[in-house]
Amino acid sequence: MKKVSAIMALLLCSGLAQARTYDEIINSGFLKVGVPADYAPLAFYNTQEKLVGFDIDMAKDLAKQLNVTPVFYITSWPTLSQDLTDDNYDIAMGGVTYTKSRAEKFLLSDEIVPNGKVALAACHVASSLSSLDKIDKPNVKVVVNPGGTNESFVNDNIHTAQVIRVENNFDNIQALRDKTADLMVTDLIEGQYYQYKEPNVLCLATDTPFKGTESYKAYMVQSGNQKLLDAINSWLPNSNKQQLAIKWGVKTQLN
Structure with missing residues (x-):
C-alpha cells in the first residue's frame, strides 16, 4: 500500500524536472508534499495502512488555503534533501528539524512545534x-x-x-x-x-531535551521559492495548528 501511494504520487508528478514556482504550483492545482512517513504522530501509516498525522492534516489545511489539492510523495530521511532538490515535491513536512545545514541549502518556515x-x-x-x-x-x-x-x-x-x-x-x-x-x-x-x-x-528515559539539542520542527522548500515560503508563514498564524495539535497530542510549548 505504501509503495502504491508513492508510485501514484510519482506518476502524478512526472515530467516536472525543474523547480516549480509558487505561481506554477497554484496554476497546476496541486501541491506536492514530501513526507518520510515514519514519524508518529506527525506523518505515519496507521494500522489500516492509511497515511495520517498532524503534518498530514496540516498539509491538507495549507492546500485548502492555497486552493489546491495535496499530493503526498513518500521519501526517506537519507533522501529527503536530494528529493526536494530534484523537485520530487514542493514542500518537505513530517518531522523536519530546523538545522543550520538545512537552512544554508533550503528555506525553512517559522516554528511549527518546539522540540529537542x-x-x-x-x-x-x-x-x-x-x-x-x-x-x-x-x-x-x-x-x-x-x-x-x-x-x-x-x-x-x-x-x-x-x-x-x-x-x-x-x-x-x-x-x-x-x-x-x-x-x-x-x-x-x-x-x-x-x-x-x-x-x-x-x-x-529522559523527559527533557539533552542540553544543546533544543530545536523546532519546520517545513522546508527550495531556496528559490521565497514566495511559497511567504505564503506558508502567512498561513501558519491562521491555520488549524492548535486544534490539530490537540487532536494528535502534540505539545506546542516545551515544559
Whole structure:
C-alpha cells in the first residue's frame, strides 16, 4: 500500500524536472508534499495502512488555503534533501528539524512545534538510562536509523555504547519492543507519543531535551521559492495548528 501511494504520487508528478514556482504550483492545482512517513504522530501509516498525522492534516489545511489539492510523495530521511532538490515535491513536512545545514541549502518556515532530543527506552531499563553518561556504556544497546538528526546526535555523542543501525524509524521502535535494543535517541514529540500509546513498553528515559539539542520542527522548500515560503508563514498564524495539535497530542510549548 505504501509503495502504491508513492508510485501514484510519482506518476502524478512526472515530467516536472525543474523547480516549480509558487505561481506554477497554484496554476497546476496541486501541491506536492514530501513526507518520510515514519514519524508518529506527525506523518505515519496507521494500522489500516492509511497515511495520517498532524503534518498530514496540516498539509491538507495549507492546500485548502492555497486552493489546491495535496499530493503526498513518500521519501526517506537519507533522501529527503536530494528529493526536494530534484523537485520530487514542493514542500518537505513530517518531522523536519530546523538545522543550520538545512537552512544554508533550503528555506525553512517559522516554528511549527518546539522540540529537542531525548532518550526513549524499553521500560524495563529506562530508569537506569537517565543521562548521557549512563547511556554511553559498553553494555547499553542504542538503535538508530540513517539520514536524520537522530543519527547525527548518536554519531557525535555515543562512543562507547553498542550502536545498532537499522533501516528506518519503525525498526527502532520495534527493537525496543522486542528488547533487542535498550534505547533510541528521538525527538521529544515522538517520544511523548510512544510513551502515551504504549505504556509499560516504551518509556522516556529522559523527559527533557539533552542540553544543546533544543530545536523546532519546520517545513522546508527550495531556496528559490521565497514566495511559497511567504505564503506558508502567512498561513501558519491562521491555520488549524492548535486544534490539530490537540487532536494528535502534540505539545506546542516545551515544559
